[in-house]
Amino acid sequence: MAELVWISIDESPVEVEPGTTVAAAILQSDTAGFRRSVTGEWRGPVCGMGICFECRVAINGQPHRRSCQAYCESGMVVRTK
Amino acid sequence: MSEPVYDVVIAGAGIVGAACAYACSREGLKVAVLERDFIGGGATAAGMGHVVVMDDSEAQFALTRYSQQLWQELASELPADCEYVRTGTLWVAADEEELIEVRRKHQFYSQRKVPSEILDSRSLDAAEPQLRTGLAGALFVKEDAVVYPPCVARYLLERSRDLGARVLLGKEVIRLDDEGAAFEDGTMMKGAVMVNAAGARAASLHPDLPIVPRKGHLLITERYPAFVHHQLIELGYLKSAHKSTADSVAFNVQPRKTGQLLIGSSRQYGMDSPEVDRSILSRMLARAGQYIPSLPGLSALRVWTGLRAATPDNLPLIGRCPGYRHVFAAAGHEGLGITTSLATARLLIDQLMSRAPAISSEPYSVQRNIAVHG
Ligand SMILES: Cc1cc2nc3c(=O)[nH]c(=O)nc-3n(C[C@H](O)[C@H](O)[C@H](O)COP(=O)(O)OP(=O)(O)OC[C@H]3O[C@@H](n4cnc5c(N)ncnc54)[C@H](O)[C@@H]3O)c2cc1C
Numbered sequence: 013m014a015e016l017v018w019i020s021i022d023e024s025p026v027e028v029e030p031g032t033t034v035a036a037a038i039l040q041s042d043t044a045g046f047r048r049s050v051t052g053e054w055r056g057p058v059c060g061m062g063i064c065f066e067c068r069v070a071i072n073g074q075p076h077r078r079s080c081q082a083y084c085e086s087g088m089v090v091r092t093k
Numbered sequence: 094m095s096e097p098v099y100d101v102v103i104a105g106a107g108i109v110g111a112a113c114a115y116a117c118s119r120e121g122l123k124v125a126v127l128e129r130d131f132i133g134g135g136a137t138a139a140g141m142g143h144v145v146v147m148d149d150s151e152a153q154f155a156l157t158r159y160s161q162q163l164w165q166e167l168a169s170e171l172p173a174d175c176e177y178v179r180t181g182t183l184w185v186a187a188d189e190e191e192l193i194e195v196r197r198k199h200q201f202y203s204q205r206k207v208p209s210e211i212l213d214s215r216s217l218d219a220a221e222p223q224l225r226t227g228l229a230g231a232l233f234v235k236e237d238a239v240v241y242p243p244c245v246a247r248y249l250l251e252r253s254r255d256l257g258a259r260v261l262l263g264k265e266v267i268r269l270d271d272e273g274a275a276f277e278d279g280t281m282m283k284g285a286v287m288v289n290a291a292g293a294r295a296a297s298l299h300p301d302l303p304i305v306p307r308k309g310h311l312l313i314t315e316r317y318p319a320f321v322h323h324q325l326i327e328l329g330y331l332k333s334a335h336k337s338t339a340d341s342v343a344f345n346v347q348p349r350k351t352g353q354l355l356i357g358s359s360r361q362y363g364m365d366s367p368e369v370d371r372s373i374l375s376r377m378l379a380r381a382g383q384y385i386p387s388l389p390g391l392s393a394l395r396v397w398t399g400l401r402a403a404t405p406d407n408l409p410l411i412g413r414c415p416g417y418r419h420v421f422a423a424a425g426h427e428g429l430g431i432t433t434s435l436a437t438a439r440l441l442i443d444q445l446m447s448r449a450p451a452i453s454s455e456p457y458s459v460q461r462n463i464a465v466h467g
């Protein structure tokens with residue numbers, strides 16, 4: 013079996029299978045949500061295929077990345093809002 | 094029953110038409126505004142909303158400075174959605190040659206009491222960390238601001254309405270003459286004074302007006318709060334923007350109150366279609382990327398184009414149209430019409446009321462450009 017990948021989500025370490033998307037990793041973790049809308053509502057993945065932009069999080073300091081389109085890499089730092 | 098005769102009939106509800114409507118309504122004049130689409134539907138909703146003092150010529154300086162001061166007065170009454178923020182402008186110098194221009198500009202503004210300050214390379218880094226290092230410096234012009242133009246146009250027209258003005262949307266004027274405004278269905282609206290504020294389409298009402306469209310592209314990003322803090326423009330802009338022959342691009346980035354960034358700018362002649370031109374868009378973004386290296390990593394929401402109303406000498410046309418007694422022009426504001434809208438309205442109303450204007454209106458008179466018919 014391939015080695016697991018470690019990433020950090022809101023400062024908590026999370027361990028996932030290689031090939032896991034960041035969105036899947038967030039769903040597997042006990043993180044409350046993905047992001048908040050301009051009016052403060054919680055938002056999360058809808059389409060899972062890069063179209064709706066609802067799953068955005070900050071990855072390695074870069075805001076507005078679509079978590080359903082990014083694969084976890086060791087040492088990745090993910091931030092939800 | 095006969096239709097009323099208005100004191101002032103204005104064709105066009107962009108920011109210029111709206112500012113004129115407000116200035117006239119405040120004098121107690123009975124105003125009608127006729128707009129073929131919707132408020133701000135021309136260049137006003139497509140522009141950047143940078144309120145900026147310029148120094149290409151004394152006449153351009155006088156108009157932009159007068160107008161910028163009028164914006165500062167208006168700011169206190171503007172509702173929040175107009176997003177007036179006094180960001181100031183940073184004119185960025187890439188090299189030593191452009192730094193000479195920074196010093197010249199600084200002296201020009203100082204002599205005319207426009208607050209500005211020279212930033213050296215290091216203070217520029219500190220002021221705007223997203224700019225690449227190694228830029229030569231910048232001129233910080235402190236009283237420049239940004240606004241959200243379509244909301245300002247709407248606000249000015251709401252205030253005009255409160256004062257009794259009539260604003261008709263979806264109403265295209267096909268002829269504007271000494272009698273009034275004529276419509277397709279054969280009806281007319283009569284006025285004592287008519288104002289052509291039709292922006293880039295002004296010449297379709299009065300073909301003698303020397304106005305041609307000059308196309309520009311803009312891009313807006315997702316929200317990146319505090320990414321940059323000032324309106325940022327390359328000084329090379331002055332070299333590229335006003336050549337009337339070739340297409341040009343320049344680094345021009347504006348922070349919006351929402352945290353979004355507006356990225357410009359491009360200039361193209363001989364085009365009046367709204368399509369996005371991918372090749373000039375990529376040139377424009379490549380240019381911006383030369384100043385802000387992290388720019389390509391930002392997420393874009395939309396790209397659109399707008400048409401500036403360009404005149405041969407880059408000054409607007411404000412005043413009586415040749416060949417008419419009661420028809421006035423307030424058009425041809427090129428890339429500065431948001432800035433100069435308020436001063437335009439003042440120059441127009443002073444002319445209508447036969448008052449002395451705060452600055453000479455001579456350089457903007459319609460006659461200056463138009464060959465006298467023999
Ligand atoms: C990409 C871009 C960036 C810009 N950035 C800036 C900036 O940062 N700062 C700045 O000061 N300026 C800027 N400008 C310039 C500014 O947007 C314009 O100068 C300004 O909006 C002109 O206002 P206006 O009311 O004259 O024209 P418009 O806003 O075009 O209004 C004219 C109106 O007349 C209507 N109309 C036309 N024909 C008729 C008719 N026959 N009957 C009835 N109605 C008619 C149109 O529908 C339109 O609503 C920019 C422009 C562009 C394109």
Ligand code: FES
Nearest residue numbers: 060062064065080
């Ligand atoms: S879930 Fe729709 S873009 Fe990611």
